[in-house]
Amino acid sequence: DQQVKQNSPSLSVQEGRISILNCDYTNSMFDYFLWYKKYPAEGPTFLISISSIKDKNEDGRFTVFLNKSAKHLSLHIVPSQPGDSAVYFCAASGGGGSNYKLTFGKGTLLTVNP
């Protein structure tokens, strides 16, 4: 049973445009959400996160939006750059003392074309 879903396996955008990556979750116990970026042959690197008490968090070109009622979050990258081409993983963690147990989606491959 997949608790974190990224329904788009891939996304292609032009340099300078906005990239929007989507993520849905089913477990209402999740209270913290993270986005990781992964290049081939490397481990995931942390990008940005959001707590369930917020609906938006911004860091430079990256903004994450959280819609708790819809159990949906999205990552916006604007403007997109070729170096942003990577696999993006959405991850979630729950409370109850097990917040170290990250649950990941399958990832979305973003390709930014020059």
Place this chain on the structure above:
Amino acid sequence: NAGVMQNPRHLVRRRGQEARLRCSPVKGHSHVYWYRQLPEEGLKFMVYLQKENIIDESGMPKERFSAEFPKEGPSILRIQQVVRGDSAAYFCASSELPHTDTQYFGPGTRLTVL
């Protein structure tokens, strides 16, 4: 920049052999987490260890898999009598604080079972 180190990066084993995967956490980190990524899947939590202690092994298969994090030396994930279904990328992460979702990932070990 001494991040999380994993070795070997690639490991090939025949069915029935043993696989040993090593993880050296970020210097000063005493918490280690192992995740497995099967083909076309997201990363899945396996086990959380502190020095000399297993804190949570709920994600680890009950048979053939074991993990340790000794007082000295790297953390080891050991898979006995490997089967084809064990072929995956195994990622280690570490943290400075306990029970945290702020984890730093290594580059992974890609295990192929022939």
